Amino acid sequence: MRDTNLSLTFMETRPTIYIAITNHGFGHATRTASLAAKIQQLCPDILLIMVTTAPRWLLESYIEGDFIYRPRAFDLGVIQSDSLTMDKVATLEKLQQIRKQERSIIASEVNFIRQNRVNLILADIPPLAVAIAHAAGIPCYMSSNFGWDFIYRDWGGEFVEFADWMGKHYAQCDRLFRLPFHEPMSAFPNITDVGLTGGSPRHAIDTLRSNWGISTPPEKTILLTFGGLGLQQIPFENLQLFPDWQFLTFDVTAPNLPNLIKITDQKLRPVDFMPLCGRVISKPGYGTFAEAVGVGIPIVTLTREDFAEAKFLVDGIANYSYHQILNTEEFFQSHWEFLHQPPQPPRQSQPIAKDGNEAIAQAVLEAVSRKS
Structure with a gap:
């Protein structure tokens, strides 16, 4: 009223x-x-x-x-x-x-x-x-x-x-x-x-699966999102090590790979696809972290030593989300072995306000x- x-x-x-x-x-x-x-x-x-x-x-x-x-x-x-x-x-x-x-x-x-x-x-x-x-x-x-x-x-x-x-x-x-x-x-x-602020998913999961040809279970469906500026030199070659997994990206410049779906519809947002995924891989950023915590999807994040906000963001997801925290070497120079490891549980037992x-x-x- x-x-x-x-x-x-x-x-x-x-x-x-x-x-x-x-x-x-x-x-x-x-x-x-x-x-x-x-x-x-x-x-x-x-x-x-x-x-x-x-x-x-x-x-x-x-x-x-x-x-x-x-x-x-x-x-x-x-x-x-x-x-x-x-x-x-x-x-x-x-x-x-x-x-x-x-x-x-x-x-x-x-x-x-x-x-x-x-x-x-x-x-x-x-x-x-x-x-x-x-x-x-x-x-x-x-x-x-x-x-x-x-x-x-x-x-x-x-x-x-x-x-x-x-x-x-x-x-x-x-x-x-x-x-x-x-x-x-x-x-x-x-x-x-x-x-927490941010958007919430507003599309039926089955509809998204059908429209975008996503058939993998959540534990083998990964969202790659690095904000509007994207990320140069993502080791996309690692995706060939996971042929029965499905990766999603909003980066239209990403290479064409059999297990990488590029979301090109500007009406859709990363948060809309989060319920389909088992993990989101990102860099430290409040928007992605807040929406992922809101949905309840584990977060894999890179660290940033030269941006003071990053420490508070990474501590935040460690406290309130299932998470994996990677250094740049683990992301850029490894074979992404971290995807075979379970995320760490949140340090805090009480959920964060949303x-x-x-x-x-x-x-x-x-x-x-x-x-x-």
Whole structure:
């Protein structure tokens, strides 16, 4: 009944939420799109403005209703050639450029926000979103398991100055929804811890099996997913060592192999195929980890020594999921013997909360209701 009342409250003045997504890979876009979808589900009258450089088709795979797509970037995350290879020099140059353009970026978005009568910004997790919101006279809520200040500070050197700059913006955030597998995020003054976010499977298993010709049992069906940037030099030759297994990938550049199915339908997502699989092989990433834990599928992950968030992510799945943690040598230079080994059980006996989408959506709608 509460959700219906929220919807009715907004009938005369349509609420509008400006959702700003960090310009880094696909993970931030998909996890935030899942939140947007929940907000839209609870309040169909709401107008969503999705502000991101991620492709529209990716957002549409999570958000079934209408939204405004505004391709803008207020940060860059890390410039990478693939999901593991970072270019710190190019990242630093781009950070310098964004900081020089800070005032013009803010001014441009403030005009847009006022013209469209936006009520609130929800961001994951570009620092300038806070300044944009407050210059426009509206609150800024954020959701994430890490801040970019944390990533850059760990790199040291010239990146520390940018970490301090970002931390000052984060310190003005009205409310942070801190996702699981998180770093302390100490720059934020008002923190609410929530459960896992992300998408849920929405297709019948038998239909997917039939449409994609998947006949192997789950224990011999493996999902390979390395985010929107993919992963160069995956040792696909190892798949020939498992001729009676089936591997699935969303990488359209992968080689054509008899036991590798390339999923090319942009309406389908990795989470849709997870119930068919016995394991998902990935790199550290909140979106994939959260969806896999939500489905209950074991996770095989590479480690990342040069990305500070990775430790918290890997510890998270070790605590709450059946898992296998590989170093790069075990993945790139072995014959994937790990597939013949059982995953390790989670260290924690109590399951993790999975209500993050609902909790954040309700809080956002209540805030917009007060603002309206």
